[in-house]
Amino acid sequence: MKKLLSFLLLSVVMLVLAACGSGEDTDTTANEGQPADNEEATEQTTETVTIKIGASHTPHAVILEKAKPILAEQGIELQIEEYQDYIMPNQDLESGEIDANYFQHIPYLENQIAENGYDFVNAGSIHIEPIGIYSKKYKSLDELPDGAEIIISNSVSDRGRILAMLETEGLIKLRDDIEKTAATVDDIVENPKNLVFKSENESPAPEMLVSLYNEGEGDAIAINSNFAIDAGISPIDESIAIEGTETPYKNVIAVRAEDKDKEAIKTLVEVLRSKEIQDFINEEWKGAVVPVSE
Structure with a gap:
């Protein structure tokens, strides 16, 4: 009788151990293929960057519209604000209403900086409009x-x-x-x-x-x-x-000095100087607007 009880007790213990082992195996299987906590922390999501830019209607805003889908593919949303004058685009850039503007040539920009104390820089020349x-x-x-x-x-x-x-x-x-x-x-x-x-x-x-x-x-x-x-x-x-094309009157992207090294601004200039956009300018205006590459 004692031997029977001992045998039954041993059987129960073995079943309990087997059940515990089975539960551990189940947990391990459930976690297979799941990223570790540190892997989740290193995952990065691409966020869209928005550039709000002021521009004259022709040809500046037209060129920007052409560049818009190219920039979207690179994670940049371009919001174009059109202006009819030469004063407000710089005032709005200074106040932060816009992030950049594209309407003025280099001598005009330099004159505006000297007269108004704007802390602006030329982020890149895009085209010439021969007068x-x-x-x-x-x-x-x-x-x-x-x-x-x-x-x-x-x-x-x-x-x-x-x-x-x-x-x-x-x-x-x-x-x-x-x-x-x-x-x-x-x-x-x-x-x-x-x-x-x-x-x-x-x-x-x-x-x-x-x-x-x-x-x-x-x-x-x-x-x-x-x-x-x-x-x-x-x-x-x-x-x-x-006017000939050998001129300092290149139309530029102007930004606040603090933003000149932002990657989104650099990408904007690169796209506007790309062969696709330069070909568009040449085909659209046939010499009335001339693209520049530097």
Whole structure:
């Protein structure tokens, strides 16, 4: 009888041990293929970065729209805010309303920084808009009569740009000891045709030039290509003279200095300088807008 009880007791103990062993095996199987806690901690998820950028409608916003899906593939959402003037995009960049802007050329940006104390930097040059001279009365600069009135805008950087262009065309001569981009009418030392220029205070804003041209004002008028294109005017076909591509007036991406090294900004510039975007610019505007690669 004692032997029977001992045998039964031993059997019960063995069953309990077997049950415990079976439970451990079950737990191990359930955890197979599951990541360890430290693996979960090292997993990284790709987050979309948003860049809010201010731009003039043509060609800047058009170019940005083309780049938008390319940037989306790289995790960057581009939000484009369009502006009709040259003042608000820099004010909004300074206040943080936008992260970058794309509407201005280098001399204008430098002038705005000097005048307003903006802590901005040029993140990269994207394209050139050759400025053109237009006339409803004459078909070439050579036809301009003595005393012809040339209308140029009140933009300080544009005035130097246009005077330098007229010097290149042989119509005037500027002082040799000045920076051409900062030239004023007072810096003209030779003016064989006695060309007439209004003072800065009397001159129109850049956005008014197309209307004045359509109304036949002046003998010739210098118009920025973005305004001409936006109004359906072809700089290549309709201008009587157009600026060459060897110019410092490259349109740039401007950002606050603190953001210049952000990867998203660098990627934006890289995409805008890519062959795909450069080919688009060339095909879309056929020389009226010229891409740059540096």
